Amino acid sequence: MYQHIKVPSKGERIKVNDDYSLEVPDNPIIPFIEGDGIGVDITPVMRNVVDSAIEKAYGEQRKISWMEIYAGEKSTRVYGPNVWLPEETLQAAEEFVVSIKGPLTTPVGGGIRSINVALRQQLDLYVCLRPVRYFCGVPSPLKNPEKTDMIIFRENSEDIYAGIEWEAESESVVKVIDFLIKDMGVTSIRFPRSSGIGIKPVSKEGTERFVRRAIQYAIDNKRKSVTLVHKGNIMKFTEGAFKKWGYALAASEFGAELLDGGPWMKLPSTMGGIIIKDVIADAFLQQILLRPEEYDVVATLNLNGDYISDALAAQVGGIGIAPGANLSDVVAVFEATHGTAPKYAGKNQVNPGSIILSAEMMLRHIGWSEAADKIIKSMEKTIQNGIVTYDFARQMTNAKKVSCSDFGNAMADFMS
Ligand SMILES: NC(=O)C1=CN([C@@H]2O[C@H](COP(=O)(O)OP(=O)(O)OC[C@H]3O[C@@H](n4cnc5c(N)ncnc54)[C@H](OP(=O)(O)O)[C@@H]3O)[C@@H](O)[C@H]2O)C=CC1
Numbered sequence: 001m002y003q004h005i006k007v008p009s010k011g012e013r014i015k016v017n018d019d020y021s022l023e024v025p026d027n028p029i030i031p032f033i034e035g036d037g038i039g040v041d042i043t044p045v046m047r048n049v050v051d052s053a054i055e056k057a058y059g060e061q062r063k064i065s066w067m068e069i070y071a072g073e074k075s076t077r078v079y080g081p082n083v084w085l086p087e088e089t090l091q092a093a094e095e096f097v098v099s100i101k102g103p104l105t106t107p108v109g110g111g112i113r114s115i116n117v118a119l120r121q122q123l124d125l126y127v128c129l130r131p132v133r134y135f136c137g138v139p140s141p142l143k144n145p146e147k148t149d150m151i152i153f154r155e156n157s158e159d160i161y162a163g164i165e166w167e168a169e170s171e172s173v174v175k176v177i178d179f180l181i182k183d184m185g186v187t188s189i190r191f192p193r194s195s196g197i198g199i200k201p202v203s204k205e206g207t208e209r210f211v212r213r214a215i216q217y218a219i220d221n222k223r224k225s226v227t228l229v230h231k232g233n234i235m236k237f238t239e240g241a242f243k244k245w246g247y248a249l250a251a252s253e254f255g256a257e258l259l260d261g262g263p264w265m266k267l268p269s270t271m272g273g274i275i276i277k278d279v280i281a282d283a284f285l286q287q288i289l290l291r292p293e294e295y296d297v298v299a300t301l302n303l304n305g306d307y308i309s310d311a312l313a314a315q316v317g318g319i320g321i322a323p324g325a326n327l328s329d330v331v332a333v334f335e336a337t338h339g340t341a342p343k344y345a346g347k348n349q350v351n352p353g354s355i356i357l358s359a360e361m362m363l364r365h366i367g368w369s370e371a372a373d374k375i376i377k378s379m380e381k382t383i384q385n386g387i388v389t390y391d392f393a394r395q396m397t398n399a400k401k402v403s404c405s406d407f408g409n410a411m412a413d414f415m416s
């Protein structure tokens with residue numbers, strides 16, 4: 001059926017019911033993409049830690065059958081030059097429903113467009129969910145890092161990441177600029193002969209399905225507020241519209257009412273009385289440092305969400321420990337927030353925490369919460385015992401600096 005993907009002989013597919021709930025067999029086949037750069041270091045460690053947690057939680061009753069699928073540089077070695085994202089990788093991610101990936105390289109300023117973004121777009125994984133919480137013992141630049149406890153909902157299918165742009169001085173950009181000036185009356189392109197042009201689509205449908213997920217998450221997880229983060233003062237019909245459509249959806253679908261005359265809103269008490277508010281993105285970036293406790297679930301557009309993810313990760317110790325998930329209504333692809341960190345590739349040095357915590361999210365997603373709990377507890381114990389990789393060790397005194405794989409081994413040892 002597949003050209004290069006070997007489906008394990010043992011194991012079954014996860015199935016999806018009509019209401020999008022999952023039917024998870026005891027031996028699910030879970031596809032994984034190893035990832036470029038530090039993917040070779042962190043992905044095997046993640047698999048070992050996950051296997052240990054499952055064994056500790058369920059003995060022989062449950063087990064994941066891992067199935068390698070390919071994207072990025074490894075894909076070009078397996079499938080041939082220039083095959084960065086094979087069709088069968090997308091098919092397998094869809095068919096097996098839940099998967100996990102390492103980071104993939106994207107060249108800057110030319111070359112291929114992001115495979116990470118392509119994967120999200122082609123599978124319509126419109127939610128990028130990135131929880132940010134503090135683990136006791138992790139070094140942080142903040143005095144009270146535990147006050148940062150936020151869930152980032154980053155819109156994953158629209159915005160500038162749709163990749164609609166034209167290179168300066170190309171035939172296409174000349175056409176686009178001509179159209180803007182002659183047909184649309186645009187007068188504000190400062191240097192029309194040497195501009196590249198990028199276009200940013202933000203739709204009502206895309207915003208509504210996304211904000212709906214964020215509010216529902218807040219209700220289901222008993223969170224206090226949902227903040228729409230935007231730059232709507234400048235980009236009125238994209239980011240400003242995101243705010244407008246977001247509030248309107250809170251009112252029409254969740255019965256939110258204006259709070260003190262608005263624009264903030266409040267959901268009915270039957271839905272937890274959650275506050276729906278908004279903040280302009282630049283102000284948000286200073287407030288998360290000064291008053292992080294005022295923010296809880298954060299719903300924002302693609303580019304803002306990318307910046308905010310790394311900024312918030314830094315507040316609780318850095319992107320070595322920042323997990324994430326990409327979700328459609330059906331398919332889920334889990335991945336760390338960080339990239340391929342090329343200077344550390346293959347050195348067995350980096351922190352595998354982000355991808356391990358992404359796998360923890362994956363276990364919870366499939367309902368294996370006992371195994372997920374074991375991962376959280378063993379990570380807490382490992383860090384509290386001062387056993388950390390270089391990124392934390394360089395900010396700590398008396399830490400025991402270990403390699404990427406030894407961090408995973410320590411986690412497995414602390415698992416009970
Ligand atoms: N989802 C994805 O697959 C993503 C892919 N990328 C891609 O990755 C490539 C490299 O991007 P870059 O901007 O360097 O960002 P990276 O996130 O790869 O790395 C930036 C820095 O973050 C720190 N870091 C990253 N991962 C870890 C880890 N696991 N443990 C400890 N520290 C870590 C390192 O800091 P220090 O040097 O201080 O030790 C590293 O130099 C690019 O091609 C980019 O497009 C980027 C983000 C996401």
Ligand SMILES: O=C(O)CCC(=O)C(=O)O
Nearest residue numbers: 105106114116117306337
């Ligand atoms: O696709 C990439 O190369 C970068 C993506 C990214 O930074 C992210 O998703 O956080």
Ligand SMILES: [Mg+2]
Nearest residue numbers: 306309310337
């Ligand atoms: Mg990023």
